[in-house]
Amino acid sequence: METPDNATEASEEAPAPTGIAAQDWATASADPQYRAAVVDLLGALAYGELAAFERLAEDAKLAPTLGDKAALAKMASAEFHHFEQLTDRLTAIEEEPTAAMEPFAKALDDFHRQTAPSDWLEGLVKAYVGDSIASDFYREIAARLDTDTRSLVLSVLDDTGHGNFAVEKVRAAIEAEPRVGGRLALWARRLMGEALSQAQRVVADRDALSTMLVGGVADGFDLAEVGRMFSRITEAHTKRMAALGLAA
Numbered sequence: 001m002e003t004p005d006n007a008t009e010a011s012e013e014a015p016a017p018t019g020i021a022a023q024d025w026a027t028a029s030a031d032p033q034y035r036a037a038v039v040d041l042l043g044a045l046a047y048g049e050l051a052a053f054e055r056l057a058e059d060a061k062l063a064p065t066l067g068d069k070a071a072l073a074k075m076a077s078a079e080f081h082h083f084e085q086l087t088d089r090l091t092a093i094e095e096e097p098t099a100a101m102e103p104f105a106k107a108l109d110d111f112h113r114q115t116a117p118s119d120w121l122e123g124l125v126k127a128y129v130g131d132s133i134a135s136d137f138y139r140e141i142a143a144r145l146d147t148d149t150r151s152l153v154l155s156v157l158d159d160t161g162h163g164n165f166a167v168e169k170v171r172a173a174i175e176a177e178p179r180v181g182g183r184l185a186l187w188a189r190r191l192m193g194e195a196l197s198q199a200q201r202v203v204a205d206r207d208a209l210s211t212m213l214v215g216g217v218a219d220g221f222d223l224a225e226v227g228r229m230f231s232r233i234t235e236a237h238t239k240r241m242a243a244l245g246l247a248a
Helices: 032-060 066-092 097-114 120-142 147-156 162-176 180-205 207-214 223-244
Strands: none
Touching (some): 032 066, 032 120, 032 147, 066 097, 066 147, 097 180, 120 147, 120 162, 120 180, 120 223, 162 180, 180 207, 180 223
16 A cells, blocks of 8 residues: 555644554553554555555556556565565454454455446556555554554555556556546546545444544544544545646
8 A cells, every 4th residue: 555645744843742642552552442443453454455466466467568567566566565564463463364354344345346447547546546545544543553553554555656657657648648637537536535435434333443533542633633634635635636637
């Protein structure tokens, strides 16, 4: 998973972490509700990385050149490595990875089924837009995590290179055939709506995660801040659309 331009930017003078965000895992996990929230988060991330690996491997079949196919295969490998990091962490904290991922499988599978690309360019836009929205969402949550979990989450959100790859290929396609841009802009808007709906459903269905977001075990997060969070994610999406040469 990636956020190619790290579009959700931290403020220049971010306050020093307090509460759970200043604790390590050993200390923070003494709170059973916080522990449950982290297990949910790692499970959701792990399944997302596994799905990203599968999708990139499938997209490679649509690649128009051997070089494009090899590039996507390399990115898929990076996603699988992220998946292994997350499942290793779940095992290390004595949680069963499959059980942690299971609650999120249907929502993610439904999202991918409802947004199956019809061609190579739609697949590139989906990976660029969809993965980046998810990464922005997880980065927002990461700021409220304990230091150990935050470090892991941020490491698996590192850019696999797909962002720049997608921008290059999509912009070149639009330059060659400008009318392609309109179709891809509509596709990206649909992806944005589906991705945000999915994120909201996942949070609403998991009590520990929703409590983390709206205040409970999280540090300084409230309902108003959740609204601002989704506004920041939307703004980042608009910037990415511009990078692709598409209207938001």
